[in-house]
Amino acid sequence: xxxxxxxxxxxxxxxxxxxxxxxxxxxxxxxxxxxxxxxxxxxxxxxxxxxxxxxxxxxxxxxxxxxxxxxxxxxxxxxxxxxxxxxxxxxxxxxxxxxxxxxxxxxxxxxxxxxxxxxxxxxxxxxxxxxxxxxxxxxxxxxxxxxxxxxxxxxxxxxxxxxxxxxxxxxxxxxxxxxxxxxxxxxxxxxxxxxxxxxxxxxxxxxxxxxxxxxxxxxx
Amino acid sequence: xxxxxxxxxxxxxxxxxxxxxxxxxxxxxxxxxxxxxxxxxxxxxxxxxxxxxxxxxxxxxxxxxxxxxxxxxxxxxxxxxxxxxxxxxxxxxxxxxxxxxxxxxxxxxxxxxxxxxxxxxxxxxxxxxxxxxxxxxxxxxxxxxxxxxxxxxxxxxxxxxxxxxxxxxxxxxxxxxxxxxxxxxxxxxxxxxxxxxxxxxxxxxxxxxxxxxxxxxxxxxxxxxxxxxxxxxxxxxxxxxxxxxxxxxxxxxxxxxxxxxxxxxxxxxxxxxxxxxxxxxxxxxxxxxxxxxxxxxxxxxxxxxxxxxxxxxxxxxxxxxxxxxxxxxxxxxxxxxxxxxxxxxxxxxxxxxxxxxxxxxxxxxxxxxxxxxxxxxxxxxxxxxxxxxxxxxxxxxxxxxxxxxxxxxxxxxxxxxxxxxxxxxxxxxxxxxx
Numbered sequence: 001x002x003x004x005x006x007x008x009x010x011x012x013x014x015x016x017x018x019x020x021x022x023x024x025x026x027x028x029x030x031x032x033x034x035x036x037x038x039x040x041x042x043x044x045x046x047x048x049x050x051x052x053x054x055x056x057x058x059x060x061x062x063x064x065x066x067x068x069x070x071x072x073x074x075x076x077x078x079x080x081x082x083x084x085x086x087x088x089x090x091x092x093x094x095x096x097x098x099x100x101x102x103x104x105x106x107x108x109x110x111x112x113x114x115x116x117x118x119x120x121x122x123x124x125x126x127x128x129x130x131x132x133x134x135x136x137x138x139x140x141x142x143x144x145x146x147x148x149x150x151x152x153x154x155x156x157x158x159x160x161x162x163x164x165x166x167x168x169x170x171x172x173x174x175x176x177x178x179x180x181x182x183x184x185x186x187x188x189x190x191x192x193x194x195x196x197x198x199x200x201x202x203x204x205x206x207x208x209x210x211x212x213x214x215x216x217x218x219x220x
Numbered sequence: 221x222x223x224x225x226x227x228x229x230x231x232x233x234x235x236x237x238x239x240x241x242x243x244x245x246x247x248x249x250x251x252x253x254x255x256x257x258x259x260x261x262x263x264x265x266x267x268x269x270x271x272x273x274x275x276x277x278x279x280x281x282x283x284x285x286x287x288x289x290x291x292x293x294x295x296x297x298x299x300x301x302x303x304x305x306x307x308x309x310x311x312x313x314x315x316x317x318x319x320x321x322x323x324x325x326x327x328x329x330x331x332x333x334x335x336x337x338x339x340x341x342x343x344x345x346x347x348x349x350x351x352x353x354x355x356x357x358x359x360x361x362x363x364x365x366x367x368x369x370x371x372x373x374x375x376x377x378x379x380x381x382x383x384x385x386x387x388x389x390x391x392x393x394x395x396x397x398x399x400x401x402x403x404x405x406x407x408x409x410x411x412x413x414x415x416x417x418x419x420x421x422x423x424x425x426x427x428x429x430x431x432x433x434x435x436x437x438x439x440x441x442x443x444x445x446x447x448x449x450x451x452x453x454x455x456x457x458x459x460x461x462x463x464x465x466x467x468x469x470x471x472x473x474x475x476x477x478x479x480x481x482x483x484x485x486x487x488x489x490x491x492x493x494x495x496x497x498x499x500x501x502x503x504x505x506x507x508x509x510x511x512x513x514x515x516x517x518x519x520x521x522x523x524x525x526x527x528x529x530x531x532x533x534x535x536x537x538x539x540x541x542x543x544x545x546x547x548x549x550x551x552x553x554x555x556x557x558x559x560x561x562x563x564x565x566x567x568x569x570x571x572x573x574x575x576x577x578x579x580x581x582x583x584x585x586x587x588x589x590x591x592x593x594x595x596x597x598x599x600x601x602x603x604x605x606x607x608x609x610x611x612x613x614x615x616x617x618x619x620x621x622x623x624x625x626x627x628x629x630x631x632x633x634x635x636x637x638x639x640x641x642x643x644x645x646x647x648x649x650x651x652x653x654x
Contacts, residue, residue, distance in 0.1 A: 018472055062518050064468035071469060107332065107345045110464045156343065157595050157633040186550065191596035204515060 008044055015048035016055070018065055020072055027076045031083060038080035045073050049121045056206050063114070066205060070117045094125040096216040099141060099179075100151035101133035103162035108155035111185060111205075115151060118205040124212055135169045142170075147179050149212050152198065154185040163196040171197075180215045182208060235435035246441035250308040254445070254504075257588035257623035258543055260565045265654030266618050268645055269445055269590060270307035271631030273316050274343050279304070279638055284341050285334035288320030291429040295436075302437050305645045309445030310437060311506070311631065314430045317344075322426055325419035327378025330460070343634055351375050352461040354470060357477040360461075361484065363390060372461075379419055382412030446545060447500025450493040450537075453485040453529035455510045467511075471521055478525065486529040490536035497542050504543045504568070512559075513550035519558075527558055538566045545570060545590070547630070556582040572629045576613055580622040589617065590625040593644060595633045603643035610647035618652045626652075 004012065007030070014023035030036035052069045055061040098119050102112055109131050116128045129141050142150060150170075152163050163183055170176045183198040184207075193201040202208045213219070227233070230241040239247070253267040277287040280297030287294050298313040320333055330351070331337075333344035351372065352360065360367045366388055373380035385403045392400045403409055434444060451459075457478070458467035470478045497505050511517070512526055530546075537544045547570040548555070559569070560583055570590035571579050579589060593609050610626065617624045626648045632641055 020472065060518070062521070063516050064471045064521065067465050067468040068472055105339070105342050107338070107347070110348060113465075156345070157599055157635055158342065160596065160599055161635065187595050189594070189596050191594070191600060195596070195600040 004044070008040075011041075011044050012048045012051070015045065015069070015072055016051035018068055020068065023072060024075055028079060031076075031079050038083040041076065041080050045076055046121060046123075049073065053118070053122070053206055053209070056204075066114055066118065070114070070121075073121060095123040095218050096148040096212060097125045097127070097145065098149045098151060098212060099127045099129065099138075099145050099147035100153065101129040101138065101141075102131040102153045102155075103159050103166055104132055104134050105162050106154045106156050106159045106185075107131050108153070108185070111155065112151075112153040115153070115184065115202075115205045115208045118209050119212060122209045122213070124209075135166050138166055139169060139173055139175070142175060142179070149180045149182060149215060151208065152181065152183045152196075154183070155187070157187055159185060159187075160192050160195060163192070163198065167197045180211075182211050184208060234439040235432065237436050237439035239439040239441070243439060243441035247438065247443055250441070251443040254309050254443075254588075254625065257625055258565065258568060260585070260588065260623055262618075262621060262623055263654075266614065266648050266652035267308035267625045268305075268648045269309050269311070269625050269627040269631075270302065270305060271311040271445070271627060272301075272313065272634070273631070274634035275632045275636055275641070276301040276313060277317075278634060278636075279641075283334070284317075284343060284634075285320070287317050288334055288344070291318065291426070294318050295429060295433045298433060299436055299440075302442050303440065305641060307442065307645070308625070309504075310442050311446065312430065312434065312444055314426075314433055315449070318426055318430065319423075322419055322422040325379070325415065325422050327415070328376065329378065330376050346459070348459070348464050350463040350466045354462070354466065354474055357474060357481060361477065361480055363388075364484065364488070366390065376460075379415035380412055382406065382408035382410070385409050444502055446504040446506040447502030448493065448496040448505055450496075450505050450507045450533075450544075451489065452507060452509055452511075452526070452546070453482045453489055453533060454526045455508075456485050456489060457481055458511050468517075471517070471525060475525075482525065482529040483532075486532045486536075490533045493533075493537060494540045494542065497537075497540075503541060504545050505537055507544060507546040509546050509548050509552075512548055512552055512555055514552060514554040515550070519554060522555060523558060527555075531561065534562055534567065538563060543567065547590075548572060548574060549630070553578055559583075560586055562586065568625065570627070576624070577616045580617045580620070580624075584617075584620075584622050588623040588625060590627055592627070592629045595629050598628055598640050598644075599633050599635045599637075601640065603639045606640045606643035607647045607650075610644060611651050614648075614651040 011023060011026050014026065027041055031038060031041055049069060052061060052065060056066060100112060100116055102109055112128065116126050119126045127145050129137065152166060154163060167181060181198045182200050182202060183193060183196060184202045188201045190201065200211050202211055232239045232244060253263040253265065256263040257267060274284045274287060276297040277284050279301050282293050282297055287297060294314055294317065302310050323331065323333060324336065330347055331344050332347065334340050334342060338345060356371065369386055370384050374384045385406050385408060387400045387403055458464060462470060493505055497503065512522065517526065534544050543566065545568040549572045551573040552571065553574050556579060564586050568588040568590050569583060571592050576589060576592050583589070593606065597605050597609055613624060613626065
């Protein structure tokens with residue numbers, strides 16, 4: 001991003017260092033007292049999240065940091081977004097569209113929610129269609145949303161068959177080649193990827209971002 | 221199980237079931253194989269454990285819903301599966317799946333189960349929620365029992381909903397005590413007691429069936445692997461109180477209070493586990509571990525928050541002559557050096573996705589090992605794949621002196637084809653049968 005003022009650098013640093021109290025106090029001051037451009041503040045948040053993502057990949061950060069970062073961004077977003085005076089052309093162009101859901105029979109959503117958040121803050125438009133999603137709902141949502149990537153989530157071993165059934169239904173509908181499919185969840189590995197016919201699997205949210213960026217031809 | 225009577229022909233009665241001398245010898249040999257592994261003395265043949273949730277239903281041709289609600293069908297399915305595979309130790313299978321009727325009477329809210337939120341052929345699933353808010357740490361710390369009675373129990377089970385009207389007990393005294401009991405007469409409190417008594421009666425009935433099944437497999441020559449389950453202090457608060465994301469944020473926002481709660485929980489969880497294990501008569505305590513995996517927190521957080529209260533608990537159980545069997549879910553490779561810090565020959569460490577060869581290298585002189593055939597291989601692979609995976613563990617762990625108890629990564633997944641289960645037991649006997 002463009003050169004930062006010392007104050008902006010401070011905000012990025014506090015966000016990236018998980019210094020929640022100071023970061024939120026500063027962002028509130030910038031937005032509510034000093035009239036900072038809300039789009040600029042959100043851009044600073046994305047810069048901080050890039051650092052968080054890198055620290056995650058380097059093994060310095062783990063799930064708690066991704067979750068807390070998500071919470072901080074959500075809090076800042078709630079203050080910043082109402083202040084945005086929408087103007088044509090100012091909206092950030094999204095890298096691609098991802099539709100994500102937990103396959104039928106499985107009610108787990110923690111991993112899916114973290115993947116959704118990480119894709120969102122990394123520039124993807126994400127539609128999360130929830131848990132225990134029937135095959136027909138996936139097909140209906142895909143037809144309406146036209147995603148570039150479909151993410152199937154599942155924590156239980158029963159999800160292996162649900163994922164396979166869901167992907168087979170995409171084939172039967174003649175839509176399989178229109179998007180890439182990634183799968184993820186506690187028990188997912190290369191064996192399950194082969195079994196279900198997915199294009200790839202990821203073991204964490206950052207891998208999901210990498211997969212999507214690669215598929216969209218964006219440098220990861 | 222204390223009704224043993226030796227009869228003239230050398231057989232024994234366990235409850236209503238006769239245990240022949242041959243079955244007794246088989247029972248003793250199986251149990252001794254497990255205990256030898258714990259002592260780090262490799263037995264003649266590699267023991268094989270049997271742990272599962274809904275596989276017995278699939279194997280026995282009944283629905284998951286029937287396994288949870290029909291005691292007779294459940295006992296038969298769980299008995300037949302033991303007879304077919306002849307494991308050295310059996311998880312108390314009914315304890316894992318047989319409580320459907322009690323859950324209904326209690327109006328239990330933390331689970332959805334077959335016929336109650338999920339389909340008849342789907343396993344029960346836990347609902348990750350915030351059952352205690354972050355600003356209630358002080359209440360919990362000051363008076364955990366009061367917090368349970370007035371706040372926690374009404375949140376997690378509908379039968380307890382009237383308990384939020386009960387008085388706060390500390391402070392009741394003299395005429396204040398007499399006047400303080402008025403709320404027991406409220407209709408909603410009376411209704412709660414009626415529901416709880418009905419649920420408790422159901423749990424009693426369930427326990428009778430559980431005991432009956434245990435006596436029957438014991439008489440047939442098969443020991444229970446473990447008598448009771450327990451939970452680590454961190455997982456107890458994360459799973460059942462704060463919820464996954466709440467707990468992760470607390471590592472930053474409420475770290476001091478969290479540590480105090482974990483210390484307190486370590487004390488009462490250890491006490492409770494010792495009491496329950498002694499009642500069960502079986503020294504092995506199964507402790508499924510949810511929040512230790514490498515990806516879930518940093519090594520520093522693990523050593524600061526997760527491990528100290530759990531180690532305290534492990535040491536308390538060991539000092540009470542119990543054998544803790546933590547089941548380290550997911551991949552815990554980076555934790556191995558830390559969790560090694562316990563006395564040798566006292567625990568079974570069961571690993572789910574941690575590389576067993578690596579675990580053996582680090583922990584082989586410290587603990588018995590259990591596991592860990594991959595769930596994806598067991599459910600989607602062939603008997604030949606299973607055979608090869610068992611051979612890999614025998615070649616690289618057992619034959620190198622590892623005190624390994626073979627099992628699936630988290631027992632037998634519900635969807636496993638029976639030929640693959642058969643292959644696991646056959647391969648154990650083929651490659652490490654003594």
